[in-house]
Amino acid sequence: MTTNLDRLMTLIVLLAATAGCGAPVERSDVLITNARLIDGTGGVQEGAMIAISGDRIEGIFSEGEPREGDLTIDAGGRTVMPGxxxxxxxxxxxxxxxxxxxxxxxxxxxxxxxxxxxxxxxxxxxxxxxxxxxxxxxxxxxxxxxxxxxxxxxxxxxxxxxxxxxxxxxxxxxxxxxxxxxxxxxxxxxxxxxxxxxxxxxxxxxxxxxxxxxxxxxxxxxxxxxxxxxxxxxxxxxxxxxxxxxxxxxxxxxxxxxxxxxxxxxxxxxxxxxxxxxxxxxxxxxxxxxxxxxxxxxxxxxxxxxxxxxxxxxxxxxxxxxxxxxxxxxxxxxxxxxxxxxxxxxxxxxxxxxxxxxxxxxxxxxxxxxxLGRGDDLGTLETGKLADLIIVEGDPLENISVLRTPWMVMKDGRVVVDNRQE
Ligand SMILES: [Zn+2]
Incomplete structure (x- = not known):
């Protein structure tokens, strides 16, 4: 038998669960956080988040957006750029x-x-x-x-x-x-x-x-x-x-x-x-x-x-x-x-x-x-494009040679090279 007290308790539990997050959290397959982004269109964006769904880039956001990933990769301020x-x-x-x-x-x-x-x-x-x-x-x-x-x-x-x-x-x-x-x-x-x-x-x-x-x-x-x-x-x-x-x-x-x-x-x-x-x-x-x-x-x-x-x-x-x-x-x-x-x-x-x-x-x-006639799919990191990207230490705009040893490489939204120290 459901009492008024039960109903009240249920309501309190529900309120507690949603308290503190005004907007619902969006979930992606992969979320790269804390990125210094060179998207390939010119310029650099500090504190970027890159959301990936399947093999494509779902969106590029600023740090602090309510987002989560099944796999979250903290880039630690490293440079993320197109493959x-x-x-x-x-x-x-x-x-x-x-x-x-x-x-x-x-x-x-x-x-x-x-x-x-x-x-x-x-x-x-x-x-x-x-x-x-x-x-x-x-x-x-x-x-x-x-x-x-x-x-x-x-x-x-x-x-x-x-x-x-x-x-x-x-x-x-x-x-x-x-x-x-x-x-x-x-x-x-x-x-x-x-x-x-x-x-x-x-x-x-x-x-x-x-x-x-x-x-x-x-x-x-x-x-x-x-x-x-x-x-x-x-x-x-x-x-x-x-x-x-x-x-x-x-x-x-x-x-x-x-x-x-x-x-x-x-x-x-x-x-x-x-x-x-x-x-x-x-x-x-x-x-x-x-x-x-x-x-x-x-x-x-x-x-x-x-x-x-x-x-x-x-x-x-x-x-x-x-x-x-x-x-x-x-x-x-x-x-x-x-x-x-x-x-x-x-x-x-x-x-x-x-x-x-x-x-x-x-x-x-x-x-x-x-x-290659593939400008719609490849070459820059923008919403809707294929998630081919690299994460590198240092600043390739200052020293091109930092590209020699990427920290991580992703092709089609999948990590194919992972040099993170566990
Ligand atoms: Zn040749």
Whole structure:
């Protein structure tokens, strides 16, 4: 039998339970508290809270909001920023790979470790700028399904080049197995549609052409043994760009010379890998073309080991960055190059070339995401975007090298690297 006293006691208990918290507490899967936030849109927010639900950012709040998380991470005032993007890597290219068996071995023993190393250095997205076609698509699938741990992988499949072009007659001159799978050698304009249809059908994220050398092969490779390189005929290059765009695929072009840059930009290419490296400075006409067309420029400074070439690449980067050309970080990491660590080394080289740490961070986050056509999902920490983020000690805006040892890395809202001292 319920008495008035019982009812009164129930009411008092209920009042006591809600007393002291005016608003109801909002609950998220993950809540990062006490963060110094570099969201990637410019500026720094002290005392931020980042709420994550599933794989996306639910909201960004100020400290003191009534919020809780199933998992709460106290960042302790450390810097939280978007995960890094390396826009030029080769995941399964190595001199040991010569057939299916050695490829499988390489993936098992080396590529998987490299993918983990990218994550360990805060690199949560990579773009394969040319790998054996079916194998790289399969690896992307395995990462998406969570069967292989690694950064988000975007792929172009093979590179499209001329018969007798780079890398067929340079890197893979003695390796026909990889050459056949990594290079689509385009001899006739009639073949373009079939090739792009095939790649689009397999779901590539973009298309890459190599536009280096000359029509008659009189140009030689920048390194090594004066190997003559044939360039794609101009009408084939133009057809590739047109056909790719018809499929909604962005096109990136490997170039070394201004003679290569001008025609691809005129044909509507979206980005340049390496860019202009055989001369310095870049001519004002080309600088203006790149800025006007909004072409993304991926300098891959570390490719150029000889002091002279490195010097030109760095000077050209400084010139183009100051002129307002959109710069994107890419390393050309391949084989036994230390994955991830190399990405941070490239960031350091870009600072050394004259960019500010803030500009370099932008080149590895927001601008890189735009370059990939993934600006809606990636590159900044904002409500609704994918929760790919890193937490680092120290201030990367002062010292880019603090990125070398992240305290925590999160991809798709999941902690994938945790260096907290328990
Ligand atoms: Zn490359």
């Amino acid at each position: 890094l993007i390396d826009s030029h890597v080769h995941v399964i290219v190595d001199r040991t790979v010569v057939d299916q068996e050695t490829l499988d071995e390489y993936i098992e023993n080396s590529a998987k470790r490299n993918l983990a190393d990218f994550l360990a250095h805060g690199v949560t997205t990579i773009k394969s700028a040319g790998d054996p076609e079916d194998a790289i698509l399969e690896l992307r699938q395995l990462i998406e399904e969570g069967k292989v741990e690694g950064p988000r992988l975007l792929v172009v499949g093979p590179v499209l080049s001329a018969p007798g072009g780079h890398p067929s007659v340079t890197l893979f001159a003695d390796n026909s197995w990889v050459r056949e799978r990594l290079v689509a050698e385009m001899a006739r304009v009639e073949d373009v549609k079939e090739t792009i249809d095939r790649l689009a059908g397999k779901g590539v994220d973009g298309v890459k052409i190599v536009y280096q050398g000359s029509d008659d092969g009189s140009q030689t490779y920048l390194y090594g043994d004066r190997i003559s390189i044939r360039r794609l005929p101009r009408e084939i290059m133009e057809a590739i760009i047109e056909e790719s765009h018809r499929h909604g695929l962005r096109v990136t072009a490997h170039t070394f010379e201004e003679e290569g840059v001008i025609p691809v930009v005129e044909a509507g290419v979206d980005s340049l890998e390496h860019g202009v490296v055989v001369k310095s400075p870049v001519s004002e006409t080309v600088v203006e073309m790149l800025r006007e067309a909004g072409v993304f420029y991926i300098p891959t400074l570390q490719v150029f080991r000889a002091a002279e070439a490195r010097g030109r690449a760095m000077a050209n980067l400084k010139q183009l960055s100051e002129a307002g050309v959109k710069i994107v970080l890419g390393t050309d990491t391949v084989g036994s190059t230390p994955a991830g660590a190399n990405t941070i080394s490239e960031a350091e080289r870009m600072v050394e070339a004259g960019m500010s740490p803030a500009q370099v961070i932008q080149a590895a986050t927001r601008t890189a995401a735009e370059h």
